[in-house]
Amino acid sequence: MSNPIKGKVVVIPGAGSSLGEATARLLAAQGAHLVLGAESITRLESLAGELESSGGQVITMAMDVTRRDQVQDLVNAAMRTFGRMDVMVSTSQD
Numbered sequence: 001m002s003n004p005i006k007g008k009v010v011v012i013p014g015a016g017s018s019l020g021e022a023t024a025r026l027l028a029a030q031g032a033h034l035v036l037g038a039e040s041i042t043r044l045e046s047l048a049g050e051l052e053s054s055g056g057q058v059i060t061m062a063m064d065v066t067r068r069d070q071v072q073d074l075v076n077a078a079m080r081t082f083g084r085m086d087v088m089v090s091t092s093q094d
Contacts, residue, residue, distance in 0.1 A: 001042075003030060003031060004084075005027060005030035005031060005032050005039075005084050006030060006031030006032070006088040007031060007032070007033065008030070008032045008033070008087055009033045009035065009078055009082040009084055009085050009086045010027050010032045010033070010034055010035070010086065010087045010088075010089060011035040011064065011074055011075060011085050011087070011088045011089070012024055012034065012035070012037070012038075012088075012091060013037045013065045013071050013074055013088070013090070013091075014037070014038060014065045014090070014091040015034075015036035015037060015038050015044060015047070015060075015091070016038025016039060016040045016043045016044055017038070017065050017091050017092075019091045020036075020038065020089075020091035021047055023089055023091060024036055024044050024047060024051065024058075025051070027089075028051040028054065028056040028058070029054075032056075032087075033056075033057040033058075033079075033082055034048075034051065034057070034058045034059070034077040035042070035058075035059050035061075035074060035075075035077055035081070035082075035085070036048065036058060036059070036060045036061070037059075037060070037061045037062070037063040037065070037070070037071075037074040038045045038062070038063070038065075039062065039063070039064055040062075041060060041061075041062040044060040044061075044075065045060055047060075057082075059077060059078075059081050061073065061074050061077055075088070
């Protein structure tokens, strides 16, 4: 069976939340390349290190999901690093 997630570039603003972290773990296990943003870069870097040690490709950026310019910066980071963005996952719990 084909894996439609493998190799996709997924941007997750708000990846520092419980839902965002769980989403990142699930997608990384399926072979997605991840671009993670959250206010706490320390938490993100810890998650990224864990995912990378399992073979994932992850970049992180400190950002505020309520700031449109910072969300755009996260998308731009995906474009610079991977040349595209296939999916953006909103993990807002509001």
